[in-house]
Every structure is written in structure tokens, then in C-alpha cells.
Amino acid sequence: MSILLNEESRIVIQGITGGEGSFHAREAVEFGSKVVAGVTPGKGGTDVDGIPVYNRVIDAVVNEGANASGIYVPAAFAPDAILESIEAGIKLIVCMTEGIPALEMVRVKKALKGTGSYLIGPNCPGITTPGVGKIGFMPNFIHKEGNVGVISRSGTLTYEVINMLTNLGIGQTTSVGIGGDPIVGSTFVDMLELFEADPATDLVAIIGEIGGNAEEEAARFVEEKMTKPLVGFIAGQTAPPGKRMGHAGAIISGGKGTAAEKMKAWGDAGIKVVENPAEIGKAAVSILNS
Amino acid sequence: MKIHEYQAKKIFKDYGIPIPEGDVATTPEEVRNIAERIGKRVVVKAQIHAGGRGKGGGVKTADSPEEAEKVAGEIIGMNLVTHQTGPEGKKVKTVLVEEALDIEKELYLGIAIDRAADQEQPVIMASEAGGMEIEEVASKTPEKIIKVGANPVGSFSGFQGRKIAYGLGMNKPVVGKASKIIESLYRLFVEKDASLVEINPLLLTKDGELLALDAKINFDDDGLYRHPEIKELRDVDEEEPLELKASNAGVNYIKLDGNVGCMVNGAGLAMATMDLIKLAGGEPANFLDVGGGASAESIEKAFRILTSDKNVKAILVNIFGGILRCDRVASGVIEAATNMNLTLPMVVRLQGTNVEEGRKLLQESSLKFEVAEGLFEAAEKVVALV
Ligand SMILES: Nc1ncnc2c1ncn2[C@@H]1O[C@H](COP(=O)(O)OP(=O)(O)O)[C@@H](O)[C@H]1O
Ligand SMILES: [Mg+2]
Numbered sequence: 109m110s111i112l113l114n115e116e117s118r119i120v121i122q123g124i125t126g127g128e129g130s131f132h133a134r135e136a137v138e139f140g141s142k143v144v145a146g147v148t149p150g151k152g153g154t155d156v157d158g159i160p161v162y163n164r165v166i167d168a169v170v171n172e173g174a175n176a177s178g179i180y181v182p183a184a185f186a187p188d189a190i191l192e193s194i195e196a197g198i199k200l201i202v203c204m205t206e207g208i209p210a211l212e213m214v215r216v217k218k219a220l221k222g223t224g225s226y227l228i229g230p231n232c233p234g235i236t237t238p239g240v241g242k243i244g245f246m247p248n249f250i251h252k253e254g255n256v257g258v259i260s261r262s263g264t265l266t267y268e269v270i271n272m273l274t275n276l277g278i279g280q281t282t283s284v285g286i287g288g289d290p291i292v293g294s295t296f297v298d299m300l301e302l303f304e305a306d307p308a309t310d311l312v313a314i315i316g317e318i319g320g321n322a323e324e325e326a327a328r329f330v331e332e333k334m335t336k337p338l339v340g341f342i343a344g345q346t347a348p349p350g351k352r353m354g355h356a357g358a359i360i361s362g363g364k365g366t367a368a369e370k371m372k373a374w375g376d377a378g379i380k381v382v383e384n385p386a387e388i389g390k391a392a393v394s395i396l397n398s
Numbered sequence: 399m400k401i402h403e404y405q406a407k408k409i410f411k412d413y414g415i416p417i418p419e420g421d422v423a424t425t426p427e428e429v430r431n432i433a434e435r436i437g438k439r440v441v442v443k444a445q446i447h448a449g450g451r452g453k454g455g456g457v458k459t460a461d462s463p464e465e466a467e468k469v470a471g472e473i474i475g476m477n478l479v480t481h482q483t484g485p486e487g488k489k490v491k492t493v494l495v496e497e498a499l500d501i502e503k504e505l506y507l508g509i510a511i512d513r514a515a516d517q518e519q520p521v522i523m524a525s526e527a528g529g530m531e532i533e534e535v536a537s538k539t540p541e542k543i544i545k546v547g548a549n550p551v552g553s554f555s556g557f558q559g560r561k562i563a564y565g566l567g568m569n570k571p572v573v574g575k576a577s578k579i580i581e582s583l584y585r586l587f588v589e590k591d592a593s594l595v596e597i598n599p600l601l602l603t604k605d606g607e608l609l610a611l612d613a614k615i616n617f618d619d620d621g622l623y624r625h626p627e628i629k630e631l632r633d634v635d636e637e638e639p640l641e642l643k644a645s646n647a648g649v650n651y652i653k654l655d656g657n658v659g660c661m662v663n664g665a666g667l668a669m670a671t672m673d674l675i676k677l678a679g680g681e682p683a684n685f686l687d688v689g690g691g692a693s694a695e696s697i698e699k700a701f702r703i704l705t706s707d708k709n710v711k712a713i714l715v716n717i718f719g720g721i722l723r724c725d726r727v728a729s730g731v732i733e734a735a736t737n738m739n740l741t742l743p744m745v746v747r748l749q750g751t752n753v754e755e756g757r758k759l760l761q762e763s764s765l766k767f768e769v770a771e772g773l774f775e776a777a778e779k780v781v782a783l784v
Contacts, residue, residue, distance in 0.1 A: 135721075208583055209591050209621035210511055211550055214519050218551045247720035247751060250516065262666020264718040268773065271718075288665065292511050297515065312442065320513050343669035346654075346676045350482075354665025354687045356652045359447070367673075384677055385670045386773040 109308030110237040110282040111257065111299070112200050112226055119243060120145040120165060120174035120198070122181055122189045124156050129180035132245065133159065139248045141241025144172040152334070160256065165196040169256075176200040178234065178243035183207035186230060188292075194225055195212040202243040203229035213291040220293065222269045223274040231355070233263045233285035246283065248272070254279015256392060257316050258375025260298055260315035261288050261322070261355070265343060265385070269315055278396065281309045288317065288355025296326035304334050311337050311395055313388060314379065317355065318344030319365045327373035338379040339391040345383070361367070399617045401631045404494045406613035410594045413582040415597075417608045419494025429470035432495040433463040442469050447636040449598075449614065450480030452530050456490065459498050466495065491635065493784040499609065504529035504599030505566060507580065509587045512547065520587060522546045522580060524662075528599040550588050554581050559778040567659070572606050579608055585592055590628060591621025638705060647699040657683025657784050659710035661700050663688050663717050671716045674774055680781035683710045688717075697727070698734035704744065712783040714776060715746045724748040724756030732763045743783040744768065747776035 119136070123129035124146025131158060137143050145160055145168035152163030160172065168174040178194045179186060179202065186205035193201045193218075210229050220227055234244010238251040245263070250271040256278055260266040266285050270340055273280065284299050286292050296314065303309045312334075316323040323342065330338060344353060345367040352359045359365070375381045382391050407417045422445065423429045426506060433440045444456030451457050456478045460466035461605035470493055479487035491686060506528035512521040525543045527535045535542055544565040546558050559577025568576055579600070587595050603609070620710040622629050634642055644651030648666065654672075658680045662668035665687045672682040684707065688700050717727045731746060747770040748756045760767045768783070 126469045129722075183620065200773035207620045207623075208616050209590060210593065211520075211591055211621065214511065214549075217518050245720065249751065250720075251405065260666070262664060262670075264662075264664030264720070265670050266721055267718050268667060268670075268749065270418075275683070291518050292683055295515055317669065322513075325515055341500075341670070343673065346682055347669055347672070347674040348654065351652050351685075353652065353669055353685055374410060383673075384774060385674065 109306050109309070110240060111245065111302040111306050111309075112228075112284070113235050113237040114240055117176045117200065117241060118142050118144045118173050119176045119178060119241070120147055120168040120172070122147045122177055122179045122193070124148060124159065124161060124180075125151050125154070126180060130156050131358055132178070132180060133157075135248060136242055139242050139254070140239070144168070145174050148270055156357040165192045165198065169196050169198070174198065176243065177202065179203040179205060179352050181205060187212040187216050190227060190256050191219055192245070194219055194223055198270055201225060201227045201293070202229065202232070202234050204232060204234060204244055205229070208289070213289065217291060228284060228291055228358045229287040231289045232287030232292070233266055235282065235284045236305060237282045238280055246285070246299065251283065252279035253336070254281065255308060255310040256280050257306070257309040257312040258283035259299045259303070260285050260314065261317045262315055262343060265315060268385070269313060269388050272386075273392060275315065276389045276393055278389065281306060290320060296322050297329045299325060300329055300334060304336060309336065311339065311392060314338055314340045315393055316340065316342040316370055316374075318342070318347050318353065318367050318370070319355070319359045321365065323370040324373050327377040327379070330374075330379060331377040339395065340374045340379040340381045341385045341388050342370045342374070342381070343385070399619055399622060399628070399632060400636070401615055402445040402447065402615070402633065403443065403491070403613050404445055404492070405631045406615040407588060407610065409615060410610055410613055410634040413586045414606070415579050415582050417613070418496040418499055418609055418611065419493055421471070422492055423495050424474065424492050426467045426474065427495060429495050430467035431722070433460065433466035436495070436497050439498040440466050440495050441498045442466055442473055443494045443496070444473050444476070444478050444490040445494055446478055446483070446488040446490060447633070448480050448482035448488060450482050450530075451478065453621045454478050454480035456480070461490060471550050480753040488636070489759050499601055499603060499611070501601060502604045505597045505602060507583065507585060508594070508596040508598065508599045509592070510594045517547055520548045520550060520584070522548055522558065522562065522584060524566055524568050532598055534772070549583055554584050572602070572608065575608050590615070590625060591618045592616065593618045640706060645702045647696070647703065649686065649700050649703060651698065651703050652685040653707060654682050654684050656683045656711075657709045657711040658780055659683045659704040659713040660715065661686050661688060661697070661704060661708065661715045663722070667716065667718060671714065671777070674777035675714065675781060678774065678777040678781040680777070680784060683707055694730035694733045697730040701738060701740060707738070710742065712780050713742055713744045714780040715744065716773075716776060717748055719748060719750030719752065721751040722752075724750055725752045725759060727754035728759040732759065732765060735765050745770050745772065745780040745783065747778055
């Protein structure tokens with residue numbers, strides 16, 4: 109079992125004829141993902157490695173049964189691409205694009221509301237269900253099938269954590285990078301809800317960052333609704349206030365959003381918080397073996 | 399991106415938000431001329447990218463053009479320290495000279511995006527307790543701040559302005575003016591991809607007029623691509639020189655106070671690496687994210703930036719190779735270090751695709767790299783070198 113991405117997922121890649129889109133479509137196929145179509149307006153009727161390309165997402169839905177999408181289009185066109193997926197009834201939309209204006213994401217989220225579709229990202233490494241497939245940037249070799257769910261706001265730090273777990277013999281049900289922007293399609297809480305309901309997931313590893321209040325909202329959810337154990341790490345314990353640490357979301361403002369506050373909120377909610385990111389794997393092992 | 403008060407006031411004017419009469423100057427003589435033209439008591443205001451100028455001595459009134467020239471002499475060239483500049487302060491090059499208005503009441507009006515899950519939209523904030531103490535008000539008596547969420551998909555509705563204006567205790571003629579200002583400010587926020595707009599104080603005069611005495615606009619960097627007119631307002635003198643150099647090189651760099659330089663791919667991993675250095679007993683000298691496609695050139699640029707900080711005594715390179723292969727990173731590091739004649743002690747930790755090949759290249763090179771495997775091991779090794 110897994111969350112969001114499973115055996116039924118039929119993936120359409122929006123922006124498949126671009127450099128990033130075609131590269132990652134191939135990587136995904138190599139990983140075993142069912143990539144059934146691509147979309148690039150104006151390139152309909154062509155193909156990429158035998159994957160049919162359409163002009164519109166709706167054509168990929170009607171002709172190939174696409175029900176999940178991966179978006180690799182430039183920031184100026186990405187909000188439109190997400191809206192097109194929502195309108196076509198795609199249930200899992202994963203947007204890797206970096207640099208989408210926050211106000212565009214406000215509009216996208218209003219459109220998403222009530223549709224039942226999940227948007228992962230933007231500005232995220234994507235989602236991987238080992239043994240099933242992936243949408244996004246995560247390197248293929250780090251994953252292993254198993255019983256731990258991974259949720260993170262970071263990119264390469266997520267790969268480190270997954271790799272660390274795999275090297276310790278701990279596999280994953282699904283790993284999700286929700287993205288580092290101030291407004292993202294799916295929050296920690298959305299993903300925790302799904303992992304809590306997934307019978308195959310026994311533990312969740314959650315990686316937060318300074319800035320915003322997503323971690324605090326996750327803490328409230330964990331305290332009230334989660335029965336499964338969690339291990340957590342917050343990046344940015346040494347970050348100074350008022351500076352944007354790469355991700356638009358990672359900025360401490362007005363004394364709020366510090367790592368110390370977030371670590372405390374998680375600890376109080378019962379999450380096993382590690383100070384040292386190199387110890388996430390060990391912490392997971394000790395909980396799983398107890 | 400941040401801009402100066404005088405630039406923000408020009409944008410306010412375009413949107414019909416009333417501002418005091420005034421002009422900018424860079425010399426005391428110009429200030430005197432402007433004060434003469436205004437022909438009454440003036441305020442001379444330091445233009446830096448930080449608030450709290452009033453309390454820091456960067457805003458001064460003058461009764462005559464002579465006095466204006468004198469206070470301008472004090473402000474121009476001063477190193478202004480406010481609670482927002484940090485202890486190092488900021489050098490003042492430009493001042494805004496404007497008519498001094500009689501203050502009946504100072505209000506606060508601001509718009510920002512509220513990231514809370516139940517909002518995720520712009521929120522308009524207003525308070526009767528505006529002026530220089532607003533941060534106190536926000537933290538001690540948050541109930542004194544009125545908040546109204548605004549959905550940019552729909553258009554602004556009159557009740558939103560009225561909700562705030564009546565909430566601020568205004569009466570009929572002023573309510574209409576306030577609503578108009580609120581609507582204009584909201585339109586500006588949405589149309590210009592702002593991340594924060596603030597009028598603090600919004601002055602209410604004795605005759606019931608409203609004027610923006612201060613103006614602050616921060617822009618969403620991700621929105622700048624569609625606002626070339628805003629991009630032009632950037633003042634690079636306000637930016638940390640090394641950070642500016644880094645952003646021009648496409649590298650994400652922030653200078654810190656420690657002596658362990660680090661170079662990492664990915665913002666989250668870069669922050670985690672700083673945390674590890676601290677846990678190992680050291681102090682990180684910087685945050686540096688080389689980005690996803692680190693090439694030999696970008697690695698060299700990153701090295702040049704982080705070593706121009708003379709506090710750096712040792713370097714930790716921490717790269718997780720996914721699509722970017724570790725052997726390519728290793729050759730990039732070797733090439734850059736050789737080109738630059740880099741003599742600082744260095745620990746390199748590679749993980750991921752082709753890691754064995756990468757480590758072998760480093761070990762066989764004539765340069766003295768320490769190679770680490772574990773995350774914490776790498777931090778401990780580099781801290782031992784300083
Ligand atoms: N044109 C003006 N006329 C009268 N008083 C002013 C004027 N501009 C500013 N002030 C006063 O100076 C204070 C500080 O100025 P402001 O522009 O808000 O700078 P900062 O917020 O950086 O301290 C204001 O709260 C206001 O009381
Ligand atoms: Mg002010």
C-alpha cells in the first residue's frame with residue numbers, strides 16, 4: 109500500500125517535450141512508473157520514446173486514462189498547467205516548477221478547493237512509491253519498499269533521509285516532498301492524514317524547515333489525530349532571522365517560525381525530534397524495533 | 399525585493415493614495431531648496447531599506463530651510479542603526495524631504511499573505527494604534543488589530559473597506575476616504591505582486607483628511623519577471639556586497655559570523671549542514687546552496703564567494719548527487735581548487751550516484767582533501783580543522 113501514487117496511477121507529463129520533462133519522464137519509466145502520455149500544446153500527435161504527446165490534458169485523460177500528472181513547465185505557465193489538470197479531473201497533480209508567484213498559488217488553491225484533487229508542490233522534488241513509480245526529481249536508487257512514510261519541505265535533504273533509511277534496511281511506503289514555497293498545494297497535515305489512514309505505513313519521518321507555521325499546524329494534527337509514531341527533524345536551527353534561506357518559505361520573521369519553537373511544538377505533540385539530522389534513521393529503527 | 403519609502407510613495411500616488419508633498423535629495427543644499435519650495439515646516443527622512451528610522455534618529459523635523467539643511471547634514475552620510483538594520487546599521491545616501499503635517503491620529507494599514515491553512519490569501523490589517531509602536535501593539539494586544547481576508551479571485555467588495563473603517567472608529571465622511579485607500583492599496587498589492595505593503599502611520603488630520611506618512615512595499619521576487627518597472631527600482635547599494643555577487647552568479651549565499659565555510663546543494667540540506675557544524679562544536683560562516691546543476695564553473699564561483707569572507711578557516715563541501723553525479727562533482731571541486739590555488743583545509747563529503755568514483759578521484763588528486771562519508775562525521779572533521 110501507499111498514499112496517492114499507486115498501481116492504478118496513470119501518469120501524464122505536462123511539458124514532456126522540454127529538457128526537464130523528457131529527462132524525468134525517462135527516469136520515471138526506468139523506475140517502473142506508468143507514464144501513459146505527455147502534453148505540450150502545439151506538439152500533439154508526436155511522441156517521446158513512444159509516449160504519445162497531446163495538446164491538451166483532457167485528451168490524455170480521454171485517450172490514455174491519465175489520472176495523475178507531473179508538471180515540468182516554466183513558472184510563467186505552470187499555474188495555467190495546474191488549472192488545466194484540475195479542470196480535467198486529474199486526482200494527483202505534482203508540480204516541480206520553481207518560482208511561481210505567491211499570488212498565483214493563492215488563486216490555484218482557491219480553484220483546487222472542493223475538487224478532491226491533491227496538488228503536491230510547486231517547487232518540490234515530487235512523490236515516490238517504491239515498487240510502483242514516481243513523479244518528480246527524486247533519484248531512483250535511494251528508495252526501497254517498506255513501511256515508513258516520508259514527508260518533507262526540502263529536496264536533497266529528503267534524499268539524504270530516504271537514503272539513510274534504505275541503508276539501514278528500512279523501506280518506505282511513499283515519500284513526498286511538499287515543497288518549500290509559502291503556499292503549497294498539500295500541507296504536512298494533508299499528508300499526515302493520508303499516512304495515518306494507510307494500513308501499510310507504521311511510522312512517519314517528517315522533515316520541517318524554519319519559517320511559516322506548517323510545522324505548528326502539523327503538531328496540532330499529530331497531537332489530536334495521529335496514532336502512529338513519528339520521527340522529525342527541523343532544518344535551520346542556526347539560521348538568523350529575517351534572511352531567506354533559499355526557499356521562499358524559509359525565513360524567520362518577527363521572531364516567529366524559529367527552529368526552536370517548531371522543535372518544541374513537535375516534541376510536545378509526541379514526535380521524536382532529533383537535533384542531529386544524521387540520527388533520523390537510528391531514531392526510526394529504535395521506534396520500529398520497540 | 400525591497401524599495402525605498404520615496405519609491406513606494408510614487409507608486410501610492412499612481413494608485414491615488416494621498417501622500418504629503420515632497421521630494422528626494424542627496425545633498426544638504428538640495429534639501430534646503432526643496433524646503434524652500436515647500437515653504438513650511440518640513441520633515442527630513444533617511445531613505446534606507448529598513449523601518450524604525452524615527453526611533454533611530456533618521457527622521458527629523460525642521461522649521462526653516464536653514465534648519466532643514468542643517469539636519470540633512472546630520473542625516474546624510476550617517477550610519478543609521480534601527481531594530482531592523484542589525485547592529486551594523488546602514489549608511490544613508492538619500493533623504494526624502496516632505497511637508498510636516500499636524501498629527502491628529504496615527505493609524506496602521508497593511509496587507510500581507512496569510513499562510514495559515516484556513517486563509518492562504520492576502521489579509522488586510524488595520525489598527526487605531528498606528529505609529530512607531532505598532533510592533534508592541536501586535537505582540538501585546540493583537541486584538542487591537544482588525545484583519546480582513548481578501549480573495550484575489552473575486553474583486554474587492556465595499557464591505558471590506560467599511561468593516562475596517564468603522565472598526566477604526568471613523569465617522570461618515572472619513573469612512574469613504576478610508577475605504578478608497580484600502581481598496582487602492584489592495585489593488586496595488588495584487589497588481590504588482592507585492593508580498594507586503596504597509597502604511598504606518600496613516601495620518602488622520604484635524605480636518606478629516608487621510609495621508610500616507612510612511613510607505614513600505616516589499617515585492618515577491620518570483621513575481622518580478624512580469625514587472626520590469628519594479629525591477630528597475632532595485633537599489634543594489636542596500637544589499638550585502640557578497641550576497642549580491644552570489645546572486646549574480648546564480649548561487650544562493652548568506653554570510654554568517656562563524657569560520658567554517660560550507661558549500662551544499664539544496665537549501666534544506668544547506669541549513670541542515672550549518673546545524674551539523676554547530677552541533678559538532680563549530681560555527682558556520684555562511685549558508686550556500688549551489689543549486690541543482692552544480693558544474694565545475696558554479697563550484698568555482700561558489701568557492702570564490704565563500705573564500706572572500708576572510709573569517710573562513712576551513713571548508714566543508716557536502717553534496718548529495720542524484721541526477722548530478724558525484725564523480726562530476728569531485729572533478730569540479732578538484733578543478734576549481736586547482737585553478738584558485740585554494741590552500742584552506744577542506745572536507746568533502748559526497749553521497750549518492752557514483753559516490754565511489756567520486757571519492758576515489760578526490761583521494762587520488764594531489765590536493766589535500768579530507769574525505770568523509772557520514773553527515774556528522776563530515777561536520778566533526780571540518781570543525782577539527784579550524
Ligand atoms: N510628513 C510628516 N509629517 C509629520 N510627521 C511625520 C511625517 N513623516 C513622518 N512623521 C513622523 O515620524 C514618525 C516616523 O516616520 P516613519 O516614516 O514612519 O519612519 P519609520 O517607520 O522608519 O520610523 C511617524 O510615525 C510620524 O509620527
Ligand atoms: Mg513608519
